[in-house]
Amino acid sequence: MRIAIVGSGPSGCYSAQALRRAYPTAEICVFDALKTPYGLIRYGVAADHQGTKAIVRQFARQFEREDVRFFGGIEVGTHVSLDQLRAAFDIVVLAHGLHGDTPLETPGARDGSVYGAGQITRLLNGHPEESGPSPTLGASLAIIGHGNVAMDLGRLLLKRGEDFTGTDIDDEAHHALSCHLDTIHLIGRSAPTEAKFDIKMASEILDLPGVTHSYHGIGEDDGGPNSPRRELFSAAPRDVDRPRAHVHWWFRTSPVSVEREGTQIALALRTGEVQKSTVSVDSIISAIGFSADARQQLYPIDPAARESGRLERGLYVAGWARRGPRGTIPDQRADARSLAALISSELPHPAGMPGIEALADEVANASDYAAWLEIDRLERETAMPGRIRSKSRRG
Numbered sequence: 455m456r457i458a459i460v461g462s463g464p465s466g467c468y469s470a471q472a473l474r475r476a477y478p479t480a481e482i483c484v485f486d487a488l489k490t491p492y493g494l495i496r497y498g499v500a501a502d503h504q505g506t507k508a509i510v511r512q513f514a515r516q517f518e519r520e521d522v523r524f525f526g527g528i529e530v531g532t533h534v535s536l537d538q539l540r541a542a543f544d545i546v547v548l549a550h551g552l553h554g555d556t557p558l559e560t561p562g563a564r565d566g567s568v569y570g571a572g573q574i575t576r577l578l579n580g581h582p583e584e585s586g587p588s589p590t591l592g593a594s595l596a597i598i599g600h601g602n603v604a605m606d607l608g609r610l611l612l613k614r615g616e617d618f619t620g621t622d623i624d625d626e627a628h629h630a631l632s633c634h635l636d637t638i639h640l641i642g643r644s645a646p647t648e649a650k651f652d653i654k655m656a657s658e659i660l661d662l663p664g665v666t667h668s669y670h671g672i673g674e675d676d677g678g679p680n681s682p683r684r685e686l687f688s689a690a691p692r693d694v695d696r697p698r699a700h701v702h703w704w705f706r707t708s709p710v711s712v713e714r715e716g717t718q719i720a721l722a723l724r725t726g727e728v729q730k731s732t733v734s735v736d737s738i739i740s741a742i743g744f745s746a747d748a749r750q751q752l753y754p755i756d757p758a759a760r761e762s763g764r765l766e767r768g769l770y771v772a773g774w775a776r777r778g779p780r781g782t783i784p785d786q787r788a789d790a791r792s793l794a795a796l797i798s799s800e801l802p803h804p805a806g807m808p809g810i811e812a813l814a815d816e817v818a819n820a821s822d823y824a825a826w827l828e829i830d831r832l833e834r835e836t837a838m839p840g841r842i843r844s845k846s847r848r849g
């Protein structure tokens with residue numbers, strides 16, 4: 455059996471793992487547009503959550519010991535077409551994720567004053583496609599969205615350089631983005647009880663030293679007196695020695711309009727049905743989700759495919775590409791296992807495809823797993839004091 459997997463993020467790696475078990479002698483080739491494997495684990499997961507990033511050790515085993523081959527720097531759709539892959543492999547799994555930031559539709563939000571959460575998390579994670587100078591977010595920032603990505607951003611931008619000991623944060627980007635920051639508005643349309651963030655993620659912001667908080671849009675009966683989410687936001691303001699930053703938590707609140715006023719932005723908000731307010735900020739980050747960019751439109755994915763993971767016989771879809779930008783890394787593991795079970799029930803025998811040999815020209819300049827190990831070694835060796843690696847932007 456010859457198997458191609460497009461994307462080496464969690465869903466691609468878990469798919470390779472599950473398909474290796476289903477087909478112990480198969481040729482398995484994982485293609486990634488970047489020279490470095492692991493997708494959002496490397497370029498999305500926050501630098502101060504190294505425990506989460508450590509999952510890559512498990513994925514490394516399959517490249518090192520289970521004969522799964524890595525072809526980095528090969529963008530499917532550019533260096534090799536999907537048709538070529540399908541003509542060479544019995545099974546193709548699209549696990550290319552979603553790279554684009556879902557744009558904020560608020561009137562005025564498209565005039566360049568709004569950054570996407572994906573762009574900012576890539577900057578903080580040293581992504582090779584964000585190699586230009588980082589923007590400066592100014593003193594006052596609004597983050598639209600109450601998901602875990604918004605929580606990551608709020609926390610990372612409020613932390614200072616010394617808080618990142620033992621991480622691989624991109625210090626230059628972090629400094630440029632956050633050096634003047636003293637106020638963050640975290641704006642979400644749900645009540646605290648329904649907000650998408652995990653309690654642990656909100657707590658990590660509430661526990662930051664030197665940061666004070668105020669809450670808007672919390673109702674008397676939000677979740678009842680014993681609701682942990684309610685308690686989180688109803689505690690009396692903590693005494694903070696020498697406060698350095700303030701977070702406004704806005705619940706039941708949506709942005710209404712974005713207007714430039716000189717160097718400032720007037721962000722009009724509506725809380726609940728009637729309450730209107732305007733906050734003056736220097737910049738806005740939209741953290742309302744992700745969508746496919748041009749590189750991730752290799753095949754139309756309809757609702758039936760989202761349900762089953764099957765696009766056609768021999769062609770499948772996994773991970774965020776399948777379900778949209780929902781689901782954590784462990785979710786990708788469960789999905790990959792069920793997809794491998796479906797594939798092996800449909801395709802018990804190979805159809806005699808030629809495999810990677812047929813694409814020798816297309817992958818002649820691919821960067822292999824050994825090249826990644828070399829990048830990894832250099833990044834660790836050149837780490838600045840207190841950091842575990844200094845990410846190369848050569849990916």
Ligand SMILES: Cc1cc2nc3c(=O)[nH]c(=O)nc-3n(C[C@H](O)[C@H](O)[C@H](O)COP(=O)(O)OP(=O)(O)OC[C@H]3O[C@@H](n4cnc5c(N)ncnc54)[C@H](O)[C@@H]3O)c2cc1C
Nearest residue numbers: 461463464465486487493494498530550551773774782783
């Ligand atoms: C900022 C952020 C922080 C997160 N933090 C956490 C966390 O702390 N814990 C957690 O459990 N989950 C977290 N998640 C969610 C988690 O990252 C996703 O569940 C997971 O990465 C989805 O995996 P995936 O493989 O589908 O996509 P990705 O991880 O995006 O991998 C897709 C891969 O495909 C490659 N690719 C794209 N297009 C092509 C192409 N045309 N040809 C070849 N290769 C291509 C990309 O380069 C990439 O390597 C976070 C997500 C984000 C955005």
